[in-house]
Amino acid sequence: MSRAVSPRGAKHLGLQLVLLRLDTETPAVAVALSEMVFMPLDSERKDIVLQSALPEGEGILIGLLYAGFCGEDHGELFWRRDWRNSLGVVGMEV
Incomplete structure (x- = not known):
């Protein structure tokens, strides 16, 4: 994970x-x-x-990847609000 520039306090992706x-x-x-x-x-x-699973129906299939940084407090993970959290298109099938 050395390439991920994580926010201060983030412990997990x-x-x-x-x-x-x-x-x-x-x-x-x-x-x-x-x-x-x-x-x-x-x-x-x-x-x-x-x-x-594949979503049912007809039409375009779009693959997205969500990546978000988490902190940890007493063994519990929590989401960090950060501009580096993202949702990006990773594939599309027409």
């Missing part, structure tokens, strides 16, 4: 895959989510797999 099916004809939207995976920022890099 949370990652989640969001799959969005957008039908522009009807219009309809369906969403499916993977489990949220938390990676400690001070550990060695490891491979992770984010799995999600």
Whole structure:
């Protein structure tokens, strides 16, 4: 995780895959989510797999990745509001 520029006090990075099916004809939207995976920022890099069911319906399939920084207080994780938290497009299938 040496490339991630984390905010002060962040201890983990949370990652989640969001799959969005957008039908522009009807219009309809369906969403499916993977489990949220938390990676400690001070550990060695490891491979992770984010799995999600495919959203039902017709139309464009859009893959998004949410990445957000978390702090830790007495063993409990909490989200940090920070401009580095992001949701980005990682793929699209028409």
